[in-house]
Amino acid sequence: MGPETGKPIPDSLVYFSPQNQSHILLVEMAHQKAYLYDTQNLDNPLAVYPCSTGENEGPKTQRNDKRTPEGVYFITNSFEREDLAPIYGDRAFPLDYPNVRDRKLGRKGYGIWIHGTNEVLKPRDTNGCIVFTNEGIRDLAGYISKTHTPVIITQEINFVEKEQLLRERAQIKSLIDDWTHAWKGGQIDRYMSFYTEDFTGQGKTSLQWRAYKKRLSEHYDAVEITIDNLQILREGGITLAKFDQTYRADRFHSFGEKRLYLQQRSPEWKIVDEFFKRKDRPPPQEDLAAIKQVISTWQQAWQRKDLTGYMACYTDDFTAGGLTKKTLEQHKRSLNKRYTTITVTVTNLTVEFLSNREALVSFDQDYRSDQYHDWGRKSMHLVKQDRTWKIRGETWLLAAQANGN
Numbered sequence: 001m002g003p004e005t006g007k008p009i010p011d012s013l014v015y016f017s018p019q020n021q022s023h024i025l026l027v028e029m030a031h032q033k034a035y036l037y038d039t040q041n042l043d044n045p046l047a048v049y050p051c052s053t054g055e056n057e058g059p060k061t062q063r064n065d066k067r068t069p070e071g072v073y074f075i076t077n078s079f080e081r082e083d084l085a086p087i088y089g090d091r092a093f094p095l096d097y098p099n100v101r102d103r104k105l106g107r108k109g110y111g112i113w114i115h116g117t118n119e120v121l122k123p124r125d126t127n128g129c130i131v132f133t134n135e136g137i138r139d140l141a142g143y144i145s146k147t148h149t150p151v152i153i154t155q156e157i158n159f160v161e162k163e164q165l166l167r168e169r170a171q172i173k174s175l176i177d178d179w180t181h182a183w184k185g186g187q188i189d190r191y192m193s194f195y196t197e198d199f200t201g202q203g204k205t206s207l208q209w210r211a212y213k214k215r216l217s218e219h220y221d222a223v224e225i226t227i228d229n230l231q232i233l234r235e236g237g238i239t240l241a242k243f244d245q246t247y248r249a250d251r252f253h254s255f256g257e258k259r260l261y262l263q264q265r266s267p268e269w270k271i272v273d274e275f276f277k278r279k280d281r282p283p284p285q286e287d288l289a290a291i292k293q294v295i296s297t298w299q300q301a302w303q304r305k306d307l308t309g310y311m312a313c314y315t316d317d318f319t320a321g322g323l324t325k326k327t328l329e330q331h332k333r334s335l336n337k338r339y340t341t342i343t344v345t346v347t348n349l350t351v352e353f354l355s356n357r358e359a360l361v362s363f364d365q366d367y368r369s370d371q372y373h374d375w376g377r378k379s380m381h382l383v384k385q386d387r388t389w390k391i392r393g394e395t396w397l398l399a400a401q402a403n404g405n
Contacts, residue, residue, distance in 0.1 A: 008159035009042050012152045014232035014239065015169045016040065023143040024233075025114075027130055029053045029068060030156040032123045034130070036143055039231075043162075046143070049136040052121055053153075054128045059236075060097070063109040068128050069097045072233045072240045073151045075114070075144055076347040083303055085341040085370060089116020090134040091141045094345050094366065095151060100275045101261060110375045110399065111366055114140075114151070154235050172232055172262065175269050176241055179260075184225045186217035194271050196263070201274040220249035227258075238263055238272070245276070254278055287389070291351055291359055291382060294389050299344050305336040315383060315390045339369035357384040365396075375399050 010026055016039035023046070026035040032052060035045040054060070054068035061067070073095040081090045092115035098107050114130045116137035125131070130153070132140065143149070175194060182191040192210050199206045217223075226246040233240045238261055245258040261273035294313055301309035311329050318325040336342075345366035352360045362379045381393040 007043050007162070009162055009165055010035070010037075011158045011160045011165060011168075012154060012234045013037060013039075013042050014165065014172065014234055015230065016232075017228070017230045017243075019229050020148075020231055022145055022148055025140070025144075025149065025151045026157065027051060027053070027068075027151065027153045028155075028157045029057075029070075029153070034132070034140075035157075036140065047139065049132055049140065050121060051136070052117075052123055052125045052131040054126055055124055057124075060109050060112070060128055061107050064127075065109070066127050068126070068130060068153060069102070069107070069109075069112060070153050070155065071097075071099075071102070071235050071238075073097055073099060073112075073153065075149050075151060077345055078141070078144065079343070079345075083300075083343065084115075085343055085368065086118055088113070088343075089118050089132075089137060091116055091137045093141075093144060094347060096347070100259075101273055104273065111368075111373070150231065150233055152233060152235050169232065172239060172241065172269060173230075175262070176227065176230070176243075176260070179271075180225050180227060183213075184223040186223070188214045188217060196265065196270045196272050199270075199272060199274075202276075220252060222250050224248045239269070287353070287356075287359070287384070288351055291361060291389050292349070294382065294391070295346060295349065295361060295363070295380075298391070299346055302332075302344050303342050305342060307332055307336060313391055315385065315392045318392055320394045321396075339371055341370050343368040358382070359389070 012026060013024065016022075016024075018040070020039050022039050024037050024039055026037065027033075028035070032050060034049045034051045036047045036049070037045050055066040058067055059070040075093045076096050077094045079088070079092040084092055092113050095112045095114065097112040098109065109128065112128055112130075114132070114137070116134040117131050118134065121131065121133050179191065179194045182194070188210060191213060192206070195206060195209070197206055199209065201209055204212060224247075228244040228246075230241065230243040233242070241260040241262060243258055245256060247254045256276055256278040259275045260271050262269045263272045264270075298310060298313040301307075301313070307329065310332065311325065314325050314328070316325060318328065320328070323331065345368075347364045347366070349361065349363040352362075354360060359382045360379060361382055362377065364375070365378045366375045367373065376399040377397045379395045380391050382389050383392045
């Protein structure tokens, strides 16, 4: 066998760009094991860990169904033992379930984490999280990179010969190259041939998508599209191509993360879903870092029940939902007495600068205590006073309230 042949490889691990020198976790629920791979060496796993998944079989579709989701996910945060309630063991890593595709397909639930346990690990014994021994989660923590480490959760791993995986890899990479060239060349018929007839994207049907792209191709000249950091991952008959996309035209420039969801429809691969998270015109880096630090300080003080540190994040004229700074402090003091442990997870944080001295910050907030758990979207109005950013107002949209996942 030549250098490109060897042992069978999980068919989930299709391709990782040489720029993507990281790791990937593959969770197999049928055998209650998790496999850690180096993205640049897929011949053998670096480690195999026992794990425990949802009490009930089948993919997660509803809140509190005690099932673990199946699909491709990414780690959004990292917590150490001192930040956690005892149920989470030594380390914890939230996943981005439900992701944009889950929400589009109507899948419910929230709060799916990878974490340790202080108890004896038992198979299929969770509300939906993926649980490791404390020894296992501490070892795994050394390989995890927030937002960059994919986690594929599947019922059973399908191993294929490397030659087959290389053929499929070449097919999908070729499709992405041809799709890119058709797009930047304004070849709308060719471009749309890569999509299914039932495709929907950004709220548009296939016909609306065609009209939208045709209008843009007529509006912009000299289009250039660059793709970097390509990952190709598969689970449950759906293949995800995730990459950084730079789009440049004569009067427009955008940068962000593109996700193409593909399905093989005898014999060709077709795009069934497409999502893009735009990240152009980055805000001032010093102010952006300062705002993120305020949110982190606020979050950590809340978890430690450090009321002085928590209230220092607010302006004196703070108001929200009928609360002033004084009544907010009274409310938090009573909650600190009621709850023994508090964990607050902040994910999907965005910052929009309204001016040089005002910003709107939004994020998903997962709140857990020993007696209460809720999840939703929080928005904060921050102002810059002298050289310090502080919270002047906030709104809270409750998405769910429960005692489980």
